Amino acid sequence: xxxxxxxxxxxxxxxxxxxxxxxxxxxxxxxxxxxxxxxxxxxxxxxxxxxxxxxxxxxxxxxxxxxxxxxxxxxxxxxxxxxxxxxxxxxxxxxxxxxxxxxxxxxxxxxxxxxxxxxxxxxxxxxxxxxxxxxxxxxxxxxxxxxxxxxxxxxxxxxxxxxxxxxxxxxxxxxxxxxxxxxxxxxxxxxxxxxxxxxxxxxxxxxxxxxxxxxxxxxxxxxxxxxxxxxxxxxxxxxxxxxxxxxxxxxxxxxxxxxxxxxxxxxxxxxxxxxxxxxxxxxxxxxxxxxxxxxxxxxxxxxxxxxxxxxxxxxxxxxxxxx
Amino acid sequence: xxxxxxxxxxxxxxxxxxxxxxxxxxxxxxxxxxxxxxxxxxxxxxxxxxxxxxxxxxxxxxxxxxxxxxxxxxxxxxxxxxxxxxxxxxxxxxxxxxxxxxxxxxxxxxxxxxxxxxxxxxxxxxxxxxxxxxxxxxxxxxxxxxxxxxxxxxxxxxxxxxxxxxxxxxxxxxxxxxxxxxxxxxxxxxxxxxxxxxxxxxxxxxxxxxxxxxxxxxxxxxxxxxxxxxxxxxxxxxxxxxxxxxxxxxxxxxxxxxxxxxxxxxxxxxxxxxxxxxxxxxxxxxxxxxxxxxxxxxxxxxxxxxxxxxxxxxxxxxxxxxxxxxxxxxxxxxxxxxxxxxxxxxxxxxxxxxxxxxxxxxxxxxxxxxxxxxxxxxxxxxxxxxxxxxxxxxxxxxxxxxxxxxxxxxxxxxxxxxxxxxxxx
Numbered sequence: 001x002x003x004x005x006x007x008x009x010x011x012x013x014x015x016x017x018x019x020x021x022x023x024x025x026x027x028x029x030x031x032x033x034x035x036x037x038x039x040x041x042x043x044x045x046x047x048x049x050x051x052x053x054x055x056x057x058x059x060x061x062x063x064x065x066x067x068x069x070x071x072x073x074x075x076x077x078x079x080x081x082x083x084x085x086x087x088x089x090x091x092x093x094x095x096x097x098x099x100x101x102x103x104x105x106x107x108x109x110x111x112x113x114x115x116x117x118x119x120x121x122x123x124x125x126x127x128x129x130x131x132x133x134x135x136x137x138x139x140x141x142x143x144x145x146x147x148x149x150x151x152x153x154x155x156x157x158x159x160x161x162x163x164x165x166x167x168x169x170x171x172x173x174x175x176x177x178x179x180x181x182x183x184x185x186x187x188x189x190x191x192x193x194x195x196x197x198x199x200x201x202x203x204x205x206x207x208x209x210x211x212x213x214x215x216x217x218x219x220x221x222x223x224x225x226x227x228x229x230x231x232x233x234x235x236x237x238x239x240x241x242x243x244x245x246x247x248x249x250x251x252x253x254x255x256x257x258x259x260x261x262x263x264x265x266x267x268x269x270x271x272x273x274x275x276x277x278x279x280x281x282x283x284x285x286x287x288x289x290x291x292x293x294x295x296x297x298x299x300x301x302x303x304x305x306x307x308x309x310x311x312x313x314x315x316x317x318x319x320x321x322x323x
Numbered sequence: 324x325x326x327x328x329x330x331x332x333x334x335x336x337x338x339x340x341x342x343x344x345x346x347x348x349x350x351x352x353x354x355x356x357x358x359x360x361x362x363x364x365x366x367x368x369x370x371x372x373x374x375x376x377x378x379x380x381x382x383x384x385x386x387x388x389x390x391x392x393x394x395x396x397x398x399x400x401x402x403x404x405x406x407x408x409x410x411x412x413x414x415x416x417x418x419x420x421x422x423x424x425x426x427x428x429x430x431x432x433x434x435x436x437x438x439x440x441x442x443x444x445x446x447x448x449x450x451x452x453x454x455x456x457x458x459x460x461x462x463x464x465x466x467x468x469x470x471x472x473x474x475x476x477x478x479x480x481x482x483x484x485x486x487x488x489x490x491x492x493x494x495x496x497x498x499x500x501x502x503x504x505x506x507x508x509x510x511x512x513x514x515x516x517x518x519x520x521x522x523x524x525x526x527x528x529x530x531x532x533x534x535x536x537x538x539x540x541x542x543x544x545x546x547x548x549x550x551x552x553x554x555x556x557x558x559x560x561x562x563x564x565x566x567x568x569x570x571x572x573x574x575x576x577x578x579x580x581x582x583x584x585x586x587x588x589x590x591x592x593x594x595x596x597x598x599x600x601x602x603x604x605x606x607x608x609x610x611x612x613x614x615x616x617x618x619x620x621x622x623x624x625x626x627x628x629x630x631x632x633x634x635x636x637x638x639x640x641x642x643x644x645x646x647x648x649x650x651x652x653x654x655x656x657x658x659x660x661x662x663x664x665x666x667x668x669x670x671x672x673x674x675x676x677x678x679x680x681x682x683x684x685x686x687x688x689x690x691x692x693x694x695x696x697x698x699x700x701x702x703x704x705x706x707x708x709x710x711x712x713x714x715x716x717x718x719x720x721x722x723x724x725x726x727x728x729x730x731x732x733x734x735x736x737x738x739x740x741x742x743x744x745x746x747x748x
Binding site: 254281282283284285286 | 455456457458459460476480482483
């Protein structure tokens with residue numbers, strides 16, 4: 001298996017799907033001639049042409065609106081929103097139109113579209129461009145929200161997202177594009193809505209996703225040296241949320257730390273912890289801990305920014321707290 | 324590959340245990356949770372349950388052997404499995420955590436008197452017990468009273484770890500059902516008779532009482548002395564006193580008897596003693612702690628009135644009431660059942676003329692009380708109606724003799740027949 005970057009994995013998924021299905025096309029800011037602000041669609045414009053790789057104005061609601069229209073009429077658009085922070089400009093289209101149309105019109109039409117976007121901080125982009133508001137979108141039934149943490153999952157999940165008939169928000173992490181991992185060459189799909197044990201262990205369960213998977217693995221490596229055997233469950237999909245591996249793991253370890261890059265309040269940690277308490281109360285042996293971003297608009301200053309984002313040490317400390 | 328069952332560690336200080344009986348024979352199928360063998364520690368007889376499904380390939384130790392903790396005792400696997408590849412020592416090494424988990428599968432039944440255990444029992448926490456939900460559900464499954472568990476988590480919270488390590492002290496709980504008191508039928512409501520011969524497994528509690536009583540009856544040579552007491556005055560005094568007391572404070576006949584026994588024992592240290600067979604000595608107890616047999620669901624237990632000789636009848640009564648209630652509610656505390664030095668068993672409320680009881684080892688004697696009854700008695704050459712109650716003392720002949728037993732019953736008479744003496748202090 002080839003060890004490729006997350007960027008390459010995503011790029012390959014898009015490329016292969018566009019080759020496979022002529023109804024798939026890309027639209028977004030700088031996705032064409034420029035090749036994408038994160039260089040994911042480099043070479044696409046030359047190969048697939050302007051018809052299928054559409055540069056758009058800087059108008060997110062127009063991008064999503066156009067994608068919805070195209071999806072309703074039978075195409076499979078992949079709309080790129082340069083960062084998830086800009087998705088707020090298209091919020092109504094995403095949560096009120098894309099997520100609802102199929103349901104409000106008795107299933108007469110489908111909305112098979114993917115919104116690719118980038119989430120997360122740590123790149124000194126300032127408070128308005130560095131947010132991790134993934135859970136806001138995961139709040140809405142009708143929208144699938146996917147956020148992979150490995151290149152293999154990114155490729156497999158993106159293919160599933162493109163092939164599903166529901167609207168999918170596909171969240172990539174700004175700081176994971178360079179991360180390498182083994183990805184099968186063959187055409188494969190990874191089902192949306194399936195959490196995965198990314199690291200087996202027996203002492204404590206860390207539940208996480210996306211960028212924080214990488215951070216959690218580093219924490220687990222450190223903890224292993226202390227003899228703490230961490231099991232890491234990667235949610236991969238925030239909606240629909242698959243709790244089964246989480247609950248199975250928790251019933252084994254009886255202790256959990258939930259790690260997310262976004263803010264703690266009303267977050268993934270809150271949701272997962274609540275479900276554990278609801279469904280595995282008699283297995284709880286210690287209060288569940290949450291590791292999340294400090295509750296401040298993310299500072300621009302590098303030192304402060306890093307202090308505000310969840311770090312390896314924060315996870316290690318939380319695990320020690322729970323053990 | 325065959326699985327190895329090890330000698331469980333059932334207490335911090337347990338170094339070895341005696342495998343007293345194999346329940347499953349070699350070659351027989353054993354399912355997970357079935358009793359594999361009985362193990363005796365210095366504190367308790369324990370049934371070890373299999374943690375695996377399979378066939379008992381080999382008993383690695385013979386019945387009666389003393390086995391160090393964590394040494395293999397049995398191999399369980401597939402029928403006809405080759406044992407060479409899975410010989411003990413080459414078995415997969417288990418991590419400590421897995422071993423701890425296995426302990427959860429061990430059922431403990433106490434068959435020894437309480438005192439040895441409770442002396443090391445943790446203090447009972449007051450107020451709300453802090454425990455994780457997991458610890459609570461485990462404690463419930465295992466029948467552990469959380470108040471007895473020492474929490475080592477944050478703020479003293481009881482966690483899974485504490486429940487697992489509590490295993491050794493778990494017998495404290497089981498005492499509620501399995502005291503070493505003489506086996507007698509428990510006073511359950513009779514069930515509906517089924518006209519069909521059935522064989523049902525002996526409940527653990529009954530089995531434990533059975534073993535214990537067999538031991539007492541076989542090892543302690545009992546002799547019995549019966550005395551008839553005039554309890555007319557006692558009944559009158561009781562009526563008089565109770566008319567002054569609130570309902571919940573009223574005294575029972577048994578309260579008078581316990582007090583009387585406590586005072587009488589002051590004169591008979593030999594009957595407030597235990598035989599130390601190993602050292603050929605007699606231990607004369609420094610306290611007079613009168614135990615009272617109480618029927619509970621599926622058996623009985625002995626609650627203990629401490630320093631009976633130094634307590635007023637009201638204190639005795641109040642103490643016993645509290646303990647009886649806790650015992651019947653299954654919430655008995657260690658000190659409720661610890662350290663009796665002499666036992667009173669009273670079947671008076673069941674219209675019993677008299678009965679004999681088996682000694683509660685390691686005590687020297689037990690007093691069995693019958694019902695107080697109106698009978699014709701001869702007073703000054705005339706037949707009159709009197710009220711009489713028979714009591715039979717069982718004594719361990721290795722410690723005492725008939726004369727002493729008879730004199731004890733005689734001395735007891737001065738308290739029972741002149742009950743004002745009991746009310747004086």
